[in-house]
Amino acid sequence: MFNNLSDKLDKALHVLKGHGSITEVNVAETLKEVRRALLDADVNFKIAKEFTNKVKEKALGQNVLTTLQPGQLMVKIVKDELTELMGGDVEGINLSGNPSIVLMSGLQGSGKTTFSGKLANYLKNKKTKKPLLVACDVYRPAAIDQLHVVGDQINVEVFSDKGNNDPVAIAQAGVAHAKANGFNVVIIDTAGRLAVDEAMMTEISNIHKAIEPQETLFVVDSMTGQDAVNTAKAFNDILNFDGVILTKLDGDTRGGAAISIKSVVNKPIKFIGTGEKMEAIDVFYPSRMADRILGMGDVVSLVERAQEQFDEEEARKLQKKIAKNQFGFDDFLKQIQQIKKMGNMKDLIGMIPGAGKMMKDIDIDDDAFKGIEAIIHSMTPAERSNPSIINSSRKKRIGKGSGTSVQEVNQLLKQFTQMSKMMKMMQGGGGKRMMQAMKNMPR
Known part of the structure; x- marks a missing residue:
């Protein structure tokens, strides 16, 4: 996870971790390398520049040059700014409704259907909820069957209507089924496309208006970097979603999406997917992720x-x-x-x-x-x-x-x-x- 970015940041900060002379010049040189590492990780140029400017301002404001351990203090400032850039505080999921309705959105191939199952499994086991999965992808071949397979795997019921091609009607029927049968969470898996298009955005918007979900989540493949951020912005302009799900963080992820998505859409990352198994879902903690990016590990999550x-x-x-x-x-x-x-x-x-x-x-x-x-x-x-x-x-x-x-x-x-x-x-x-x-x- 973020290995390449971690290596480059470690090299950039290495000179300041030593016991040599620390000057304003080599602080500036170090931050130049930090900015380069962020750009290589596919972080937006403007965000990378603002980030290093903030770090420099804080470093000079806290008199890093005159402290006994300037390198350690510099790492702490970078860690604090990374945490803030990724959202600051951890954000929970809103389950206030009865039933609570969670609408999943995203492009095709982002891992939306699989993550719908992971979220259902998480809520069933961690929050002792009774979730219902609703299959509203009427376009992708075998999408409904895939959700049924996922549901069987985690022992969660799936509502579908294979003869119906109206996703709005299916979503409404799914919510009605949940109310009638004692389900207190409804997770609605919607159709994705290979790219953002008008028909797709209209359809997801219509579903959103019809069911009025407590939580609308945008699922994004973290391996797509800056493209993921741009897609998130397009969805947010239409849906005004509540949070982001980052999938495939166990793959060859550069880190650009995780680091800059909050800054662009001003919406928190709520969950991350870290593998293929149904248990491979974690709440997103910005401070813990900053620790991992800087090579400090994450003992709390491990425990x-x-x-x-x-x-x-x-x-x-x-x-x-x-x-x-x-x-x-x-x-x-x-x-x-x-x-x-x-x-x-x-x-x-x-x-x-x-x-x-x-x-x-x-x-x-x-x-x-x-x-x-x-x-x-x-x-x-x-x-x-x-x-x-x-x-x-x-x-x-x-x-x-x-x-x-x-x-x-x-x-x-x-x-x-x-x-x-x-x-x-x-x-x-x-x-x-x-x-x-x-x-x-x-x-």
């Missing part, structure tokens, strides 16, 4: 994701098994599944301060656990619950069944034994205190 997968009852059962030396490969498999639910592995590592920079050139397969899972699934139930019975002939059979070698099976067994010992040791005071601290952290 929050871990807490979402933390089940107290399961943790208690696991604790008892460890205490009785009954921790087996079935339990280990459950832990792997929980880690996988937290999101893309490279994205998770990028949240650890300093780790993102170290891992930037290393390709981390999202199926990093695939080999381990294959080995475990090739074991019999008895072998998974009691690994000590796995002898050389069993190892050969497990290796053959999983498409791996005996050496790889041996390596997993060795690592599992070491991990079991470590977990047993953590059953003492230190481990319990850590578990209690995790449980008591604010959610």
